[in-house]
Amino acid sequence: MTHQTECKRCGTCCENGGPALHSQDLPLIEKGLLSVEQLITIRxxxxxxxxxxxxxxxxxxxxxxxxxxxxxxxxxxxxxxRNGCTIYDHRPLACGVLKCWDTDEILKLSGKDLLSRLDIVKEGNPLRERLIEHEALFPLPDLKAISKTISRSSKKTIKKLERINNKDLAWRIRAIGGLNLSVAEELFYFGRPLFQLLAPLGFTARETASGIKLQFK
Ligand code: SF4
Ligand code: SF4
Structure with missing residues (x-):
């Protein structure tokens, strides 16, 4: 078996997910090479x-x-x-550092100097105050604990998650009404709603007249 020493351009890493952005990537956003609609916030x-x-x-x-x-x-x-990156000349730092055959460099970068929304949504932007308020009002519940205990969780726990989710969604509608944000922009500014984060844990969500109803499969 030959030992891999260079990128074969197979695209597996790109198919597994886009990179996290680091402070060195800020100019890509400031120059308009990347827009917030092309980003997703992981809260x-x-x-x-x-x-x-x-x-x-x-x-x-x-x-x-x-x-x-x-x-x-x-x-x-x-x-x-084309097995290729359509923004190759201005791809983020992590993409250039990743070598699947030698992960030392990418592991050293992992979790360091990460960009956050507040690096991009500067003072004076009305959305800055709203995203700070949203974070304070709706911190995420302990998803790891939920994933471990959900199969024996009570209806009360599910109702509680439902209430948090629906209050968050109602807050978003009030906070961004009139700003004409696209769905992609909303997901950048406020992250994915709780019901979407619960889906991989086995929850299904149903839209009703009184809000989202959650069910655990
Ligand atoms: S870094 Fe590895 S996984 Fe990514 S394209 Fe190159 S060979 Fe494929
Ligand atoms: S930006 Fe380009 S190199 Fe980086 S993950 Fe996406 S397609 Fe791959």
Missing amino acids: KGELAHDPVTESIEPVKTELLKISGKKGSWACIFYDKT
Whole structure:
């Protein structure tokens, strides 16, 4: 078996998910090479794969990632037909550092100097105050604990999650009414709603006249 020493441009890393952004990537946003609609916010407490421990853990610090294609995490900039990156000349730092055959460098970068929403949404932008308020009002519940206990959780717990989710959604409607944000922008500014984060844990969500109803399968 030959030992890999260079990138084969197979695209597996790009299909597994876009990179997290680091402070060195800020100019890409400031120059308009990346827009907030192309990013997804992973809020503190969301469950994600930790490349260091190789396990699913709540993220300790908020991070921003390049969004995934509809229904998957595959990077929106990956063109499968050409096995290539459509923003290769201005791809984020982590993409240039990643060598799947030698992960030392990318592991050293992991979790360091991460960009957060407040690095991008500067003072004077009305959305800055709203996202700070949202974080204070709706911190994420302990998703890891929920994932461990959900199969024996009571209806009361599910109702409580339902209430948090519906209050959050109602707050978003009030806070961003009139700002004409696209769905992608809303997901950047306020993160994914709780019901979406609960889906991988086995919850289903149903829209009703009185809000989202959650059910555990
Ligand atoms: S870094 Fe590895 S996984 Fe990514 S494209 Fe190159 S060979 Fe494929
Ligand atoms: S930005 Fe380009 S190199 Fe980076 S994950 Fe996306 S497609 Fe791959």
